Amino acid sequence: QVQLVESGGGLVQAGGSLRISCAASGRTFSSYAMGWFRQAPGKEREFVAFVAAISRSFGSTYYADSVKGRFTISRDNAKNTVYLQMNSLKPEDTAVYYCAARVASRPITIASSYDYWGQGTQVTVSS
Numbered sequence: 757q758v759q760l761v762e763s764g765g766g767l768v769q770a771g772g773s774l775r776i777s778c779a780a781s782g783r784t785f786s787s788y789a790m791g792w793f794r795q796a797p798g799k800e801r802e803f804v805a806f807v808a809a810i811s812r813s814f815g816s817t818y819y820a821d822s823v824k825g826r827f828t829i830s831r832d833n834a835k836n837t838v839y840l841q842m843n844s845l846k847p848e849d850t851a852v853y854y855c856a857a858r859v860a861s862r863p864i865t866i867a868s869s870y871d872y873w874g875q876g877t878q879v880t881v882s883s
Contacts, residue, residue: 758782758857758872765853765877773843776877778855779836786810786833789858792840793867794851794879801854803865805829805840818864823849845881852876 764776778790792804806818807829817829828841838855854876862869 758785758788760855760857760872760874762853762855762874762877765879767880767882768845770845770847770881770883772845772881773841774845774879775839775841776853776879778838778840778874780838780857781836785836785857788872789861789864790829790831790838791856791858791864791870792829792838792853793856794849794853795876796848796851799851801867803867804853806864807831807838820865842879845879847881847883850879850881852878 759781761779762776766774768774787809789808791806793801794804795801803820804823805827808816810833815831819827826844831838855874856870857872858870
């Protein structure tokens with residue numbers, strides 16, 4: 757079992773930066789692949805970014821086209837934490853951001869591939 761708690765969301769102006777965090781419980785954090793998803797009002801939850809477990813693919817990363825070059829996902833296994841650094845934010849990035857942990861090797865961008873979810877943190881980008 758893994759419990760995930762996001763933090764760091766808030767209000768930021770367009771063009772600004774924000775870093776959100778996801779703290780995980782449990783001693784097996786390093787064995788989980790981690791993802792960030794987001795959900796805007798009236799829209800479906802969408803994939804944002806992924807980082808593999810260090811033991812698999814050496815912690816490789818993957819991004820949605822909409823955030824590539826602006827967002828960076830990283831993990832600190834010693835702190836049981838995954839981060840999402842968001843730069844050059846746009847109003848369309850406004851959403852609730854969720855982190856998720858994946859146990860088995862399944863499609864990276866599909867929400868149902870993930871086994872554990874946090875409660876989400878709100879990110880609002882003003883124009």
